Amino acid sequence: xxxxxxxxxxxxxxxxxxxxxxxxxxxxxxxxxxxxxxxxxxxxxxxxxxxxxxxxxxxxxxxxxxxxx
Numbered sequence: 299x300x301x302x303x304x305x306x307x308x309x310x311x312x313x314x315x316x317x318x319x320x321x322x323x324x325x326x327x328x329x330x331x332x333x334x335x336x337x338x339x340x341x342x343x344x345x346x347x348x349x350x351x352x353x354x355x356x357x358x359x360x361x362x363x364x365x366x367x
Contacts, residue, residue, distance in 0.1 A: 300329055300356075307349045308333070310340055310360075316349050329358070 300323040307316035308331060318334040340363040347357035
């Protein structure tokens with residue numbers, strides 16, 4: 299269970315390189331992901347998987363994709 303902010307890597311597509319991000323707990327089974335660099339074409343319903351080194355930390359379904367202003 300995620301209890302504090304974690305720096306890790308994420309992938310939203312199978313062939314995508316792992317991208318640095320921060321995973322921030324939002325209570326219950328929800329979290330916010332902030333990518334170090336903007337990502338293109340992330341959409342609701344898409345899957346995201348989180349990694350640290352060669353370990354899978356977990357994953358989930360994207361509920362809302364926000365654009366940086």
